[in-house]
Amino acid sequence: MRSFAIALTLGILWLQQQASLLTSTTLIAVLVAAGGLWLCVFKLHLPYVRRAAALLAAALIGIAWADWRAELALQTALPEALEGRDLLVTGVVASLPGVNVNGSSFQLDVETLSEFKAAQTSAAQAPLPGQDRLPSRISLFWPARAGEAPSLKAGQRWRLPVRLKRPHGNQNPGGFDAELWMLEQGVRATGTIQTAQSAAIQPLQDFVPGVLYAVDRCRGWLRERIHAALLGKPYAAVVVALVIGDQREIRQAEWNIFQRSGIGHLISISGLHITMLAGFFAVLMGALWRRSFFIFHTRPLPLRLPAQKVMAATAAAVAVLYVALAGFGVPAQRTMYMLLTVAVAIWSGRFNQFSSVLALALCVVLVIDPWALMWPGFWLSFVAVAVILYVARDEAIGSLNADSDWRVRLRRNWHAALRTQYGITLGLLPLTMLLFAQISLISPLANAFAIPLVSFLITPLVLSGVFLPEPFCGWLLSLAHAGIALMAELLAWLSAPDWVIWTAPQPSLPMFLLAMLGVLWLLGPRALPMRWLGLVCLLPVLMPHPPAIAEAGFRATVLDVGQGTAVLIQTRQHTLLYDTGPAYGQDSDAGSRVILPFLRAQGIRKLDRLLISHQDTDHSGGAASILAQMAVDGVISSLPDQHALRQSARPHSACVAGQSWQWDGVTFEMLQPTAASYASDKWKPNARSCTLKISTPQLSMLLPGDAEAIQEDEMLHMLPEKLPATVLLAPHHGSGTSSTAAFLQAVHPELIVIQSGYLNRYHHPKPVVLERYQAFGINHLRTDEAGAIQLDFEASLHISEYRKQHARYWYGQ
Numbered sequence: 001m002r003s004f005a006i007a008l009t010l011g012i013l014w015l016q017q018q019a020s021l022l023t024s025t026t027l028i029a030v031l032v033a034a035g036g037l038w039l040c041v042f043k044l045h046l047p048y049v050r051r052a053a054a055l056l057a058a059a060l061i062g063i064a065w066a067d068w069r070a071e072l073a074l075q076t077a078l079p080e081a082l083e084g085r086d087l088l089v090t091g092v093v094a095s096l097p098g099v100n101v102n103g104s105s106f107q108l109d110v111e112t113l114s115e116f117k118a119a120q121t122s123a124a125q126a127p128l129p130g131q132d133r134l135p136s137r138i139s140l141f142w143p144a145r146a147g148e149a150p151s152l153k154a155g156q157r158w159r160l161p162v163r164l165k166r167p168h169g170n171q172n173p174g175g176f177d178a179e180l181w182m183l184e185q186g187v188r189a190t191g192t193i194q195t196a197q198s199a200a201i202q203p204l205q206d207f208v209p210g211v212l213y214a215v216d217r218c219r220g221w222l223r224e225r226i227h228a229a230l231l232g233k234p235y236a237a238v239v240v241a242l243v244i245g246d247q248r249e250i251r252q253a254e255w256n257i258f259q260r261s262g263i264g265h266l267i268s269i270s271g272l273h274i275t276m277l278a279g280f281f282a283v284l285m286g287a288l289w290r291r292s293f294f295i296f297h298t299r300p301l302p303l304r305l306p307a308q309k310v311m312a313a314t315a316a317a318v319a320v321l322y323v324a325l326a327g328f329g330v331p332a333q334r335t336m337y338m339l340l341t342v343a344v345a346i347w348s349g350r351f352n353q354f355s356s357v358l359a360l361a362l363c364v365v366l367v368i369d370p371w372a373l374m375w376p377g378f379w380l381s382f383v384a385v386a387v388i389l390y391v392a393r394d395e396a397i398g399s400l401n402a403d404s405d406w407r408v409r410l411r412r413n414w415h416a417a418l419r420t421q422y423g424i425t426l427g428l429l430p431l432t433m434l435l436f437a438q439i440s441l442i443s444p445l446a447n448a449f450a451i452p453l454v455s456f457l458i459t460p461l462v463l464s465g466v467f468l469p470e471p472f473c474g475w476l477l478s479l480a481h482a483g484i485a486l487m488a489e490l491l492a493w494l495s496a497p498d499w500v501i502w503t504a505p506q507p508s509l510p511m512f513l514l515a516m517l518g519v520l521w522l523l524g525p526r527a528l529p530m531r532w533l534g535l536v537c538l539l540p541v542l543m544p545h546p547p548a549i550a551e552a553g554f555r556a557t558v559l560d561v562g563q564g565t566a567v568l569i570q571t572r573q574h575t576l577l578y579d580t581g582p583a584y585g586q587d588s589d590a591g592s593r594v595i596l597p598f599l600r601a602q603g604i605r606k607l608d609r610l611l612i613s614h615q616d617t618d619h620s621g622g623a624a625s626i627l628a629q630m631a632v633d634g635v636i637s638s639l640p641d642q643h644a645l646r647q648s649a650r651p652h653s654a655c656v657a658g659q660s661w662q663w664d665g666v667t668f669e670m671l672q673p674t675a676a677s678y679a680s681d682k683w684k685p686n687a688r689s690c691t692l693k694i695s696t697p698q699l700s701m702l703l704p705g706d707a708e709a710i711q712e713d714e715m716l717h718m719l720p721e722k723l724p725a726t727v728l729l730a731p732h733h734g735s736g737t738s739s740t741a742a743f744l745q746a747v748h749p750e751l752i753v754i755q756s757g758y759l760n761r762y763h764h765p766k767p768v769v770l771e772r773y774q775a776f777g778i779n780h781l782r783t784d785e786a787g788a789i790q791l792d793f794e795a796s797l798h799i800s801e802y803r804k805q806h807a808r809y810w811y812g813q
Helices: 002-016 024-043 047-073 178-185 211-229 236-244 252-260 271-290 307-325 330-348 354-368 376-391 397-401 406-427 429-436 443-467 472-495 509-522 533-542 590-601 623-629 644-648 675-679 709-718 741-747 767-775
Strands: 086-093 098-100 103-115 137-143 157-165 190-193 202-205 438-440 501-503 554-558 567-570 575-578 583-585 609-612 635-637 652-654 660-663 666-672 691-695 700-703 727-729 751-754 779-782 789-793 797-801
Touching: 002 047, 002 354, 024 047, 103 157, 137 157, 211 236, 211 307, 211 443, 211 472, 236 443, 236 472, 252 472, 252 623, 271 307, 271 330, 271 443, 307 330, 330 354, 330 376, 354 376, 376 406, 376 429, 406 429, 406 443, 406 509, 429 438, 429 509, 429 533, 438 443, 443 472, 509 533, 567 590, 583 590, 590 623, 609 623, 623 644, 635 644, 666 709, 700 789, 709 741, 741 767, 751 789
Parallel strands: 137 190, 575 609, 609 635, 635 652, 700 727, 727 751, 751 779
Antiparallel strands: 086 103, 086 157, 098 103, 103 137, 157 190, 157 202, 438 501, 554 567, 554 789, 567 575, 660 666, 666 691, 691 700, 789 797
16 A cells, blocks of 8 residues: 555656646556556566556556546636636635735635626626636635725625636746646636726625535634634734634744744644644543443443544544634645544554555545645655654554553653654654755754644633633633743744754755655664764755856846846855845735745855845835845845835945946946935936846846836946846836837847736736837847746856746646
């Protein structure tokens, strides 16, 4: 079973790495080959050949299953012709709405989708052609009016005017793949409700019967109850996460503390909490069941049904109920499937080895959700359990309690707990570096007190309090909140120093496999010789190494941050970040969501310089997150004196034309703005964009920010000899107010890179600007089409587009 599960996993993993799905002919061939191999398993008598045939057949079955599921998921899609058009949708709110000051976000199960014409009545709207292949579930954002979010509840039926677009997400190395997440969730379009068409917004039914709708309605009621009991308290969102698994309200500053201390896995309905709660009720039910002879004298319950089966059924039932509280989130589902598999194994009498049950649970998870293995939580949860089994291989559960002396049992259990914690810390280290390119050095210490506190005190308090009547609800939730606040303060103090996070570039596959081999050697039996060699195998994944950039060369990574600018410049020994992308919401920005994950994946621990071209939020929106979480030696900007970022950034200097410096044989020159522009009030922020030119002896790149036609003309007349460049970052994202013909002729670039958001509201880049590029014979690349674009300036220019180099079958679908 274990070998079959591993082979099935590898087959599914292979399919999820492909740029396109299998053709019908190839899929049939794969199924025929799998069938032929299974025949070999039953017909051949050579054990090794039979085993090899079975494993290959399992891998082919995994490929075929993942391909078929992907084909089904991609069958419905929003036609490109409908993107950005006014549509009228009728559907049911299918998720717990996320609410903030900007509005509400939620998923909608679509019932009808039609063309919207304001002059017609809702009954006159004609269905769109191909209605059966249109998206069945969409994700919508309802903007708030005057700071008030609309009152939405799961299960409500609405008729709404919307503008939709196909699933699209930012694609960057080390970043979150929103397109894959939407595919897994069944979301086939995203959009915004057109609140200007208020007459067309109609609530049709308060509740549509459905099990999942009822579950999310209950979760919404619990969230409201928690907020009412903890009104205005800072960690109410953490309590919400512990009760219903909704983490969207937790502030970024709090997440930073939890992640730096390595306890982020506890701040939700985690697998640990589900297992512990299920285990508690199973033990309680087992104790009551075994003592039933007080009630049933003639035939006690254990004689009718073994207590072990009752405990397994209880644990499975509690797991299902608790996972329902989490809205059947994918991470919680994995634990539920694992406990259900254990229960089935016990009831069927086939519980022989827990490793086999774990392998069966792995198969169940992947059959239900073939995309699960694309997320870090999948690997962390299964590998953690596998490490525990490996560490405890020589310790039978019964032996821990075999001795009658309670002090001996306590000592043995304490040693077992320490060995398990030691094993998990070491066992997950290579995987953590592969997935996140960093580890928390204080994680073992933080988890040592956070796990008992959250699992045995805070979680029971919040679960008890939220279901009890007042005033007990308020008392218990307030007590739990006090515990969370105390824990957060201690964690904030522990995680404050820079050294608590160890960062290194994401390891290659050979380095990762070598590190895993070292972990197995370190955690192996004590009789193994030279176990210290395992530490040597771990060193490559932990050691930082500089990027492969030649002297007098540099690398520019134009990140895909949506409608905004962020460009990372790396020379051999130095790093500069030009702009920090946009702010996406009240507590979300490109700094935390895109730039920092990318920097960690590259093993970058500090920035030598942060350059903020101007104050517009699509350029400075992520700066606060960068400054809070990354060491920065110096900041250059054109921000006004009273700007909050300028006040918090030390040391800071204003960008002025004429500034220059050299790093590793690469020249950096500031071309704009002039010193006189700071003394004038007539210029808007775009006019003061810091324009930076980066040059090697052979090649160069020009970064003009949001410079417009007037600033382009100034540079033409003041320093025309500085303008020629190999690559030009499109001024103002390809706006019609920039990229004048004279400026393009003076720069004469080989390539123009455009940073713009997919179907952005400004319609950047403008068609007239693209036509101008074409007229001058200039090639261009767009981040909304190519994802992150890496440019290596060496003896010649080397270009890498993330969506091409990392192509997946769901991109653009």
